[in-house]
């Protein structure tokens with residue numbers, strides 16, 4: 001099992017340095033600097049009283065009070081742009097005065113935007129954790145729930161969950177961020193989100209047709225960390241770490257094993273290959289979750305890709321907005337917006353993932369000019385009905401995310417409990433098409449085993465032909481004629 005301190009923190013654990021040393025108490029002419037969010041200024045709860053990034057205990061807070069906020073030139077929102085902050089150190093004991101003073105300056109912070117389950121979970125298991133800590137994605141990564149004891153402490157485990165956690169030996173590690181755990185039912189093993197991240201012994205079952213690498217990616221890897229299956233596009237895997245491990249992951253065979261690390265030699269080999277592969281115009285960075293990389297590392301990778309003239313289009317695949325929305329900081333968005341055209345494929349599977357935190361994360365990415373699409377996997381007992389899927393696609397649109405693909409679950413080893421008949425996917429598409437805007441209807445695809453690529457499937461709306469008329473069925477099941485004469489070949 002991969003430690004956060006391995007892949008993730010070998011990349012990430014370096015604490016951000018504060019932008020400068022606080023002035024001694026009472027100093028009225030403090031330094032003033034531009035920075036994006038090392039003080040979590042973008043979160044409403046921390047807007048008035050900012051906490052230094054290293055603050056780990058309540059007694060550390062607040063050390064610094066914001067004196068004045070000024071947006072960077074041309075910026076329209078403190079959420080998406082660097083902020084000039086004038087600040088001064090004040091005594092910890094005088095917190096009430098700090099709040100009054102800063103509220104006068106920047107307004108009273110609105111109520112925390114967390115869903116009730118998250119608030120209740122924090123109160124129960126992380127009561128001493130400050131907002132600044134909870135909102136810090138590195139804190140979340142460091143405090144992932146990973147051991148059977150931790151799961152048993154927070155959840156009433158079913159016998160099959162308990163056995164799977166104790167026995168281990170599944171292909172995929174176990175790990176859940178505290179934030180995502182807050183969305184999980186403590187006492188209902190059938191809750192959809194719980195099924196996606198808590199293992200059961202069903203993962204030990206192997207069925208005919210399943211494979212560790214059903215898409216045949218390993219056979220199309222010219223250098224480690226790169227899959228080149230189509231002439232014009234490649235998949236770049238910089239790391240195998242994810243903050244939360246989805247039990248149906250297509251890359252279970254590699255994800256979380258700590259073998260794919262973004263070291264210089266590995267990345268150099270990838271970039272050397274891409275410089276020579278002049279047919280490649282499109283790079284998808286996925287993983288593992290590429291947003292588990294530090295801003296600096298991501299910046300370096302994107303910059304190197306952008307220096308290759310024939311690479312026109314860069315995409316990032318990530319589940320962070322769903323499992324660790326705290327990762328989507330204004331600072332990260334500042335990095336990403338430098339590399340347009342940059343698109344993002346997000347990974348949402350259930351409407352319960354569409355929380356205020358996720359909406360804020362997606363809003364920040366969208367404000368940074370990044371087109372957002374969701375790739376959703378069709379999962380038995382999770383989202384395999386029209387009502388759930390309709391709720392999901394509607395909430396995604398509200399979060400400025402276009403439902404892009406609905407994937408038939410790949411036949412990964414140990415995934416039979418998640419797979420549905422293909423007819424279920426067609427039924428869901430038929431239940432969406434015409435009943436909601438076309439923007440909400442994803443393309444249902446099967447990623448063909450063996451490397452055949454994505455094959456779209458849709459309900460058959462062509463009923464037949466009557467002379468020069470094509471007979472078509474609409475979403476209500478009514479038949480219509482469309483004039484379609486068979487013209488002689490010229």
Ligand code: SF4
Nearest residue numbers: 242245246249288319
């Ligand atoms: S986030 Fe993606 S790569 Fe990571 S475990 Fe989930 S499906 Fe796999």
